[in-house]
Structures are given as structure tokens and as C-alpha cells.
Amino acid sequence: ARVETPYTLVLDADDRLAPDALDNLRAPLLADPQLGYAYGRMRFFGDWEGELAFPPFDEYALLYRHTIGLSALARRAVFEDTGGFDPAFEQYEDWELWVNALAHGWRGRQVDAVTVEYRRHAAAKREQDRGAYRRMFRQLRAKHARLYADPPPTRLGPAQRAWYRAFWGLRPIPGRLETALQRRRWSA
DSSP, X not given: OOOOOSEEEOOOTTOEEOTTHHHHHHHHHHHXXXXXXXXXXXXXXXXXXXXXXXXXXXXXXXXXXXXXXXXXXXXXXXXXXXXXXXXXOSSOXXXXXXXXXXXXXXXXXXXXXXXXXXXXXXXXXXXHHHHTHHHHHXXXXXXXXXXXXXXXXXXXXXXXXXXXXXXXXXXOSOHHHHHXXXXXXXXX
């Protein structure tokens, strides 16, 4: 007999869940039935080392900066409502999923724990993704034009909103420079 589960978690084959990740991610979903998904911090291993923590979940910020990652624990209803991953997004498909969830009324919550251990390779998919960023961001904005035209509430002030639109939306730093800076910051 097949056991139905109300949650879905996607994990890349070379990444791993941190100890107690499922308990840490499930707790806010059990406490708040309106919450669509929960995610935590990321710990790099492999060619990069360190812990990555983004700011707390903010609906407006999510429109301009991918701060969740793939490995969030989501209610099955989030995938059913959104149709899951959109195959039209060759890169940043997880970002599009969370923006699409927002368009369908689902919100997320960051938990204060490392929940995924993310393998970083010396020459990883990030260079390919970074090269396609502007095209994928235009595609994201086009698909979710209504969200961008009438943005959701935010805790961010006017200057922070301008920063997200200008810096994260446009990504003005050349991809090679950004990659070099990241490599220097996170290299083992």
C-alpha cells in the first residue's frame, strides 16, 4: 500500500539533509496551516565551506532575490496548486516555484537551523545559471507580471526596496567578478 504524505521535499542527489532537518522544517508547518513551506540555512561542503543564511522570508524580497533554494519542506498542496516546476525555466526553476507559490497565496518561513548541506564544486552549475540570470529574471517577471506590478506587503523600507530592485533585480556586477568574489569568500 502506498503511504500518502502531506509534504514534499526535493533534494539534489549530491546534497544531504542536516540532522533533525525534517523535524525543524515540519514544526512551523504544523503550527501554521496557512504556511506553504519552510526552509533553513545552508551549509556548504566540498570545494566551498561555510554557512549561508539569508534574511528572513519577505514576499517582496523574494521577487528580486532567490533566497530559499531547492530544499524546502513544502505542503503537497503547494505543488498541486502551482503545477510544480515549470519546464520553461531551464535555470532558477526553484526560484520560479516559490514565486509561483506566492502568486497562489502561499508563504514561506525560514527556520533558525541548518537544514541542508549543499555540495559546492569548483566549476559548478552556478556559472551556467549566472550566465542565464538576466534572461531567466525577465522570464520570471513576464510570467508573474501581476505580482511585480502589484507587489506584496513587505517589512522593507523604501531604500531597501530600491536596493532589491536595482541590485538584485539587475545584477549589475559582471558574472565573472561575482563568481570570483564568491569563490574567494567561500573557498575551503
